[in-house]
Amino acid sequence: MMNKQDKVYVAGHRGMVGSAIVRKLQAEGYTNIVTRTSKETDLREQKAVRDLFAREKPDQVFLAAAKVGGIQANNVYRAQFLYENLMIESNIIHAAYESGVKKLLFLGSSCIYPKMAPQPLKEESLLTGPLEQTNEPYAIAKIAGIKLAESYRRQYGCNFISAMPTNLYGPNDNYDLNNSHVLPALIRKFHTAKVTKAPSVEVWGTGSPMREFLHVDDLADACHFLMEHYDEELFLNIGTGEDLTIKALAEMIQDIVGYTGELKWNTDKPDGTPRKLMDVGRLHSLGWRHRIGLREGIAAVYAEFAKSELARV
Ligand SMILES: NC(=O)c1ccc[n+]([C@@H]2O[C@H](COP(=O)([O-])OP(=O)(O)OC[C@H]3O[C@@H](n4cnc5c(N)ncnc54)[C@H](OP(=O)(O)O)[C@@H]3O)[C@@H](O)[C@H]2O)c1
Numbered sequence: 001m002m003n004k005q006d007k008v009y010v011a012g013h014r015g016m017v018g019s020a021i022v023r024k025l026q027a028e029g030y031t032n033i034v035t036r037t038s039k040e041t042d043l044r045e046q047k048a049v050r051d052l053f054a055r056e057k058p059d060q061v062f063l064a065a066a067k068v069g070g071i072q073a074n075n076v077y078r079a080q081f082l083y084e085n086l087m088i089e090s091n092i093i094h095a096a097y098e099s100g101v102k103k104l105l106f107l108g109s110s111c112i113y114p115k116m117a118p119q120p121l122k123e124e125s126l127l128t129g130p131l132e133q134t135n136e137p138y139a140i141a142k143i144a145g146i147k148l149a150e151s152y153r154r155q156y157g158c159n160f161i162s163a164m165p166t167n168l169y170g171p172n173d174n175y176d177l178n179n180s181h182v183l184p185a186l187i188r189k190f191h192t193a194k195v196t197k198a199p200s201v202e203v204w205g206t207g208s209p210m211r212e213f214l215h216v217d218d219l220a221d222a223c224h225f226l227m228e229h230y231d232e233e234l235f236l237n238i239g240t241g242e243d244l245t246i247k248a249l250a251e252m253i254q255d256i257v258g259y260t261g262e263l264k265w266n267t268d269k270p271d272g273t274p275r276k277l278m279d280v281g282r283l284h285s286l287g288w289r290h291r292i293g294l295r296e297g298i299a300a301v302y303a304e305f306a307k308s309e310l311a312r313v
Helices: 016-027 046-056 071-076 078-098 136-156 182-196 216-229 246-257 281-286 294-307
Strands: 008-011 060-063 103-107 160-165 167-169 200-204 213-215 236-238 262-266
Touching (some): 046 078, 071 078, 103 216, 200 246
Parallel strands (some): 060 103, 103 160, 160 236, 200 262
């Protein structure tokens, strides 16, 4: 169990996931939260990480710092995605062991699963086949993170756990159209089209692939839940267990944004994997379920987006 007085280090606190974890911890009454920007402590640097842990001696660690990006960035900056993520997770996990951290949660993503793994994706599918080529370096780094947590547990008895979230959305998401995920990209496209009174919006692919989305506040709730209640070696999927087609998602966002023009599917563009759904049976059996419905979550996110600088066209 976590204690409200515990010193909790949230690595990556300015990111979408880290900031949601900080909000959750603050709402729960934690007052001793340690944070560092990448400028203050570059987590790729072993000495900097060692010094941070020696100075702060955190009781609990949420490892939500990572080099993250879309398909394009993952594919082009392959060396950086592999090197930086390996360094960040190795440095933190080793320093957490050396400084006697009571519990650590490592966060990965659904890209760790083999490309052809059966859907919905079960935890047992890890390392059963080849990975998707475009983000293989990132996935390999994340698999190494799972294995670090597992190995420090087996060899040194550390209570280090891992969780793999599905696609996330929420506050502090990335709306840069060159580099963003489908959901924020659609919000931005429809919003811009509404403001500029564009007659149509182009969306890539056929609209038939199916995807799952989880609000990042639900993820933060699940992370806190696991830190309180889960002490096992096996990593866990975190998701809703529900998916929808990209077409249904686009129409939902179009409706929420209030764009009345036409939606045009550019079928020359690739669709990607036909389906990507997490099996969340294990998480549900522990007693955790998501609370924020997709429509409700997107409506809240859009309301914030529309008020922000990002909405200027
Ligand atoms: N976003 C998703 O849909 C999604 C889905 C599944 C899993 N995840 C996982 O969740 C985790 C966090 O993702 P996110 O979306 O929150 O990413 P994000 O918004 O890009 O945030 C990443 C954070 O990592 C920190 N960071 C990166 N390099 C660093 C370095 N060298 N030293 C110190 N800090 C560094 C950044 O710190 P500064 O801001 O200080 O530079 C930033 O706050 C990742 O492990 C990712 O795989 C995300």
